[in-house]
Amino acid sequence: MDERTSRVCDTLTAAPVDLLVERLEEELRRSYGITGAELLQVDYRLSTLLPLRGGEPVSSAGHPAWHCFDHQSPALADGVGYFPVTVRGERTGVLRVTPVPSEPELLGELVEVARLLAHELAAAGTGTDRYTVAARSRRLTLAAEMQWELLPGRSRVRPSFSLAGQLEPAYAVRGDNFDWSDNGERLWLSVLNGMGEGTAASALTTLAVNALRNARRAGVDLADQAELADQALYSFHRGEQHVSVLLLGVELRTGRVTAVDAGSPRLLLLRDGEVTHQKLEAQLPLGMFDGTRYEAQHFDLRVGDRLFVVSDGVTEATAAAGRYGDAALARFLRRTAAMAPMQAVRSVLGDLRAFVGTDLVDDAVVVCLDWSGPQP
Incomplete structure (x- = not known):
């Protein structure tokens, strides 16, 4: 220096x-x-x-x-x-x-x-x-304040990956959230779509995020993380409230992905200019029933792959012209190929707001993960 x-x-x-x-x-x-x-x-x-x-x-x-x-x-x-x-x-x-x-x-x-x-x-x-x-252009709702305090950040870069995420409506989000952590060997990523309105939705998501973090920090595998968080939610709400979540674990030395789809937001893969839905076995949302068992699934990333995780607030956003839908989303995701993840996320949600013509009414979350390949 x-x-x-x-x-x-x-x-x-x-x-x-x-x-x-x-x-x-x-x-x-x-x-x-x-x-x-x-x-x-x-x-x-x-x-x-x-x-x-x-x-x-x-x-x-x-x-x-x-x-x-x-x-x-x-x-x-x-x-x-x-x-x-x-x-x-x-x-x-x-x-x-x-x-x-x-x-x-x-x-x-x-x-x-x-x-x-x-x-x-x-x-x-x-x-x-x-x-x-x-950094605020207007006041946050209490529910949104709770959600933003949960976030690990909005972007993350390591030699093997680049990651970004965003919540909408930014100043009034209620139940959607995301979380991530990495330790040099593995990246953990969760994207949540909570039920309910206002602070009740934020409180539910807060419990889910912290239950998942507690399980992750205990060093258990991904399926057990889901089961422990499921038990915590069920013990508190007795099945009356639940959270849909996608859990991913990426091995940074290989690009091997472990996934648990607990009624989750959808997972989309942009590879060689084409967008496909990465199909996973749908399992029950966290907290719906007592003692739910979860199974992990696996797939492999290739160098240059881009993953998007989007909640239903994106594809189901509506305007006078109709519903935004999967086809419009896929078309726009292809256009983001040359953008960094943060710019891609910002552009997707900007296009969605332009389609709706105003701030979004329903919660929406978009997370983008670029895989650069195994790094020493």
């Missing part, structure tokens, strides 16, 4: 959690002659970049800030520089600096500065609400 970047790192580490951007701006002025710096955070709908300290939001798709966010590369325009604020694939937003230096080595340093800021923002999240609140 060069001397300037090292000073920035020290400044961010020493800064109060609510003043990261202000302290960074002061250090950028001293070290780089930059007079203005601002954090543009992506909002909950993935549709707007919101300045932390107020100002005009960025919603135009052609704006250089969005180019920076979507392509995860610096963008320069009219003396202004935009740098991705991303850590381990989790995209917080964009760092905007004015004036942007022209020297290539300084641009490289600012890429590292934005990454350092992303790390500090991730660490600061539990100590202040400032950044969380500033």
Whole structure:
């Protein structure tokens, strides 16, 4: 790390959690002659970049800030520089600096500065609400607040895979959710479609997510994870409420996938430009009956494969023209082949909102997983 970047790192580490951007701006002025710096955070709908300290939001798709966010590369325009604020694939937003230096080595340093800021923002999240609140264009419902607090993030990147997910309606989601974790040997992924309305739906999904995490962290296999979570839900609700869930475990050394389809959202495979429904044996949703047994199934990923998991809120969304449906979804998924998973998820839900003509009424979740192949 060069001397300037090292000073920035020290400044961010020493800064109060609510003043990261202000302290960074002061250090950028001293070290780089930059007079203005601002954090543009992506909002909950993935549709707007919101300045932390107020100002005009960025919603135009052609704006250089969005180019920076979507392509995860610096963008320069009219003396202004935009740098991705991303850590381990989790995209917080964009760092905007004015004036942007022209020297290539300084641009490289600012890429590292934005990454350092992303790390500090991730660490600061539990100590202040400032950044969380500033990323909202309107108030969340209580149910949505509960759902967003459950999420592991919205994107994740490792050499062997890239992953992204999104909930809709972002500010009023109720029962749909997703969760993931990886340990270098295996990726665990679950996508949930809970029943009910309002906070009751969120409370049900919260119980399901935490029951699945508890089972996963106990080190049991995928079928046993489903059975333990099923027991927890049934013990609490006695079969009156249940959760549909798809559980996946991906062996990172081989691409071998273990799956449990518990009344789940659908699983779609984009391979060589074609979209197919990855058929799994449908089993009972979690919590429906006492003592349900679950069986795991297996299939293999090829290098370059892309998996989508979508809830019924996507295909069953309706407008005056009718239902969005499987055919429209497949057509659009094919168009995402060249996009990164986060951009693909954002585009799918953008197309769905355009079809409906407004915010979605029913919950919808979209998760996208790219398989790059086994990595040492």
